[in-house]
Amino acid sequence: MTSPAGRGTTSRARHGRDIAVVAFAQTRHSRRTDEMSEVEMLMPVLHQVLSRTGLRTGDIGFTCSGSSDYLAGRAFSFTMALDGVGAWPPISESHVEMDGAWALYEAWVKLLTGQSDTALVYAYGKSSPGELRDVLTRQLDPYYTAPLWPDSVALAALQAQALIDAGETDEPELAGVAARSRRDAAANPHAQLQGEVPRGRHLVRPLRVSDCPPIGDGAAAVVLAAGERARELCERPAWIRGMDHRIEAHGLGVRDLTRSPSTRLAAEHAGLFERPVDTAELHAPFTSQELVLRRSLDLDARVRVNPSGGALAANPVMAAGLIRIGEAASRIHSGDSDRALAHATSGPCLQHNLVAVLEGEPHAG
Amino acid sequence: MPPVLRAPLVVEFPFTRSLGPVQSAFLTGLRERTVLGVRTVDGRVLVPPVEYDPVTADEIRDLVEVGATGTVTTWAWNEHPRPRQPLATPFAWVLVRLDGADTSLLHVLDAPGPDAVRTGMRVRVRWARERTGAITDIACFEPYAGEPAGPPHPHSGSFPEPVTGIVAPARLDYTCTPGRAQSRHLAALDGRRTVGERCPSCRKVYVPPRGACPTCGVATDEQVEVGPRGTVTTFCIVNIKAKGLDIEVPYVYAHIALDGAGLALHGRIGGIPYDEVRMGLRVEPVWREGSRHPDHYRPSGEPDADYDTYKELL
Numbered sequence: 001m002t003s004p005a006g007r008g009t010t011s012r013a014r015h016g017r018d019i020a021v022v023a024f025a026q027t028r029h030s031r032r033t034d035e036m037s038e039v040e041m042l043m044p045v046l047h048q049v050l051s052r053t054g055l056r057t058g059d060i061g062f063t064c065s066g067s068s069d070y071l072a073g074r075a076f077s078f079t080m081a082l083d084g085v086g087a088w089p090p091i092s093e094s095h096v097e098m099d100g101a102w103a104l105y106e107a108w109v110k111l112l113t114g115q116s117d118t119a120l121v122y123a124y125g126k127s128s129p130g131e132l133r134d135v136l137t138r139q140l141d142p143y144y145t146a147p148l149w150p151d152s153v154a155l156a157a158l159q160a161q162a163l164i165d166a167g168e169t170d171e172p173e174l175a176g177v178a179a180r181s182r183r184d185a186a187a188n189p190h191a192q193l194q195g196e197v198p199r200g201r202h203l204v205r206p207l208r209v210s211d212c213p214p215i216g217d218g219a220a221a222v223v224l225a226a227g228e229r230a231r232e233l234c235e236r237p238a239w240i241r242g243m244d245h246r247i248e249a250h251g252l253g254v255r256d257l258t259r260s261p262s263t264r265l266a267a268e269h270a271g272l273f274e275r276p277v278d279t280a281e282l283h284a285p286f287t288s289q290e291l292v293l294r295r296s297l298d299l300d301a302r303v304r305v306n307p308s309g310g311a312l313a314a315n316p317v318m319a320a321g322l323i324r325i326g327e328a329a330s331r332i333h334s335g336d337s338d339r340a341l342a343h344a345t346s347g348p349c350l351q352h353n354l355v356a357v358l359e360g361e362p363h364a365g
Numbered sequence: 366m367p368p369v370l371r372a373p374l375v376v377e378f379p380f381t382r383s384l385g386p387v388q389s390a391f392l393t394g395l396r397e398r399t400v401l402g403v404r405t406v407d408g409r410v411l412v413p414p415v416e417y418d419p420v421t422a423d424e425i426r427d428l429v430e431v432g433a434t435g436t437v438t439t440w441a442w443n444e445h446p447r448p449r450q451p452l453a454t455p456f457a458w459v460l461v462r463l464d465g466a467d468t469s470l471l472h473v474l475d476a477p478g479p480d481a482v483r484t485g486m487r488v489r490v491r492w493a494r495e496r497t498g499a500i501t502d503i504a505c506f507e508p509y510a511g512e513p514a515g516p517p518h519p520h521s522g523s524f525p526e527p528v529t530g531i532v533a534p535a536r537l538d539y540t541c542t543p544g545r546a547q548s549r550h551l552a553a554l555d556g557r558r559t560v561g562e563r564c565p566s567c568r569k570v571y572v573p574p575r576g577a578c579p580t581c582g583v584a585t586d587e588q589v590e591v592g593p594r595g596t597v598t599t600f601c602i603v604n605i606k607a608k609g610l611d612i613e614v615p616y617v618y619a620h621i622a623l624d625g626a627g628l629a630l631h632g633r634i635g636g637i638p639y640d641e642v643r644m645g646l647r648v649e650p651v652w653r654e655g656s657r658h659p660d661h662y663r664p665s666g667e668p669d670a671d672y673d674t675y676k677e678l679l
Contacts, residue, residue: 037544086582
């Protein structure tokens, strides 16, 4: 087999097998989905992503999902979500209590082992039943941090102020990130916040309402396939050239919040710096975090950042990272991108970061 | 489509957590108005202290006492405190590098307004009046104009009656909405009817319905009234009295296949001595005034069902 795009040698030497994102689907994300249970919200997305490849559940070699029971307060909700897959006869399946980007990572590793040729990855988050800002405090260190109930906006605001103090940004620049994201989201039919969004009051100063992601419900699904199988299922597969994730210390006061060394390291291991990318889908729920990521990844003005609008346009927790990979892959599927970066984050102030590098083959002719 | 049902849901759990030697010393120290840090392999002082070096992962046990005064390294003004946060009035979240420490501690600062807060300002600990050995023994920080504390000095970490564990209560409040299928089911129960949903693919009727056929992975959207009578497919005899449950033991808990249902649900069997309940027994629901579910099932008086009629539902 010749290497796709004539550049696969490095990545094949690194990974042994070429694996691609061949299909992606997501919900129209919204503030509430009171009329739907989690599986009722997720199921149409599963059907869409399968129908795009013509695959049925029984054809899929491995299924992996990401979600958190804390969001909707429903114990073992992921087992009920599995009802939407149709897991009979019994399927090979796994779940991570993390963003679906990490479920995709697990599925990628599974495919690399050669144990299967296709994988279904999905993620969902229904934040509307609870108070998301409070819910997310429960992921923090339980001894020194969680007893203070520092909410997600407060922690991001500490990071934003550290950036401002370091002279790396100011409120107008943050406002610019917010405006660009929602403007781009106008072309994204799945986005929750689109177009002109007022900056609003300070939620936790220096962050204003418009610097923060919308809270909402949503789901997403991706199909991965290896080698020739990927070419059969997709006209222009988005080949995963590399993927890596790294985590930083949990103590916020130990970290330099103005930098993201874990993102940088993951990007190096994913091969990002071997050649420039034309597109980057960054999982930056807060405006200030996009600036940290851009600097850590050396992204300059030539790179189209978050054409989907990013997490500032829709941030269904547990799915938003997987959506970055799906959005980047979609741009490769459509020919709008030849080499794209997708990033996902987890934990407070960009604690844990995943970077994937995706490529399309050259267009015929 | 019935209206969306809503109900408050409170998830509350106290986590009982044991402390290692470093966390125990730190939290006991707070109880005694003493702030301890730990020295890393490269000689930095971490406050709050951890048990393993964040860079090298070495076990670190070299404790030092640092000042109760420090410098704000970053801050964020919280105009609208949320429940359970340390102060009920507007405050600043702060990272504070205590005098003698090389890293910062997350806490809150009591200040009159955002104009009174800046990075680099000097602050000191305001101790809680009642201290138990918890991070909240620091009530908050407050502005401080006095002299900085001296360099850190070694500390044994020993205190009388050390705190060895914490109880971390957590409470999250939700508004639960059950979704389409369960809403239809609950609405029907209100009229004492049991309604399941049929899978359009395999035709199985699910009771209670969850919205999807777990075998086929498709939505169940055809409502089918089942029961009210059914057949005991299997059962057990309960001999342990459940806490807070007003039912005398022994009693029988059974799987009951309601007529027309594709799977059994479970319920208590009453109106018959426990040792006379058997597979195939025909039963009917007994409702209590004001109850949303059958209280229990009792014999219907019909002859027992033939095994072949329910063997697929076991």
